[in-house]
């Protein structure tokens with residue numbers, strides 16, 4: 281079983297959005313998937329439980345380890361509860377403030393694989409593009425700013441259940457993130 285944390289000390293960077301879509305990518309690739317919502321805000325659990333998601337969403341970690349391929353945890357934006365999972369996907373925005381906060385937070389984590397995921401990148405903005413490219417060259421994954429991510433949540437779905445403008449590009453970039461997890465090719469991200 282692979283245990284994946286979506287964790288970041290910063291709020292509103294896309295932890296829940298990416299955790300949900302990553303869970304869907306893993307499910308449609310043929311895996312058994314459970315998503316655990318560890319945020320007291322209960323965003324993933326409240327909005328999606330009982331809706332059209334093809335995988336189970338729990339309001340906490342299960343007491344007994346389930347027999348699944350992926351246990352995916354959506355963390356609160358906090359340094360109080362550090363992730364226990366062996367792979368951490370760390371969403372961030374392409375900004376210097378995020379970069380500094382993320383690099384400080386990474387120093388608290390030991391012996392885990394960390395994949396920085398620069399989310400909602402607006403490639404039309406020069407400064408954002410420059411930071412995103414720097415991080416990409418250091419091994420980060422990039423996810424573009426796409427209204428389909430907002431729209432699908434509004435519909436109680438993931439981008440994998442949508443057939444609207446931008447959905448196939450969004451599906452592809454989430455699938456590439458899944459591929460990064462399944463086939464490690466870069467070193468664990470380091471604080472710099």
Ligand SMILES: Nc1ncnc2c1ncn2[C@@H]1O[C@H](COP(=O)(O)OP(=O)(O)OP(=O)(O)O)[C@@H](O)[C@H]1O
Pocket residue numbers: 290291292293294295296297298319321323355356357399400401423424425426427429430433
């Ligand atoms: N790639 C993207 N493109 C466009 N909008 C996005 C993208 N990713 C996330 N968003 C939007 O950004 C907002 C914040 O996303 P989300 O709630 O997933 O962040 P979060 O890190 O889980 O927040 P919190 O720290 O409050 O738990 C939401 O409105 C979401 O729809």
Ligand SMILES: [Mg+2]
Pocket residue numbers: 295296297319323354355
């Ligand atoms: Mg969240």
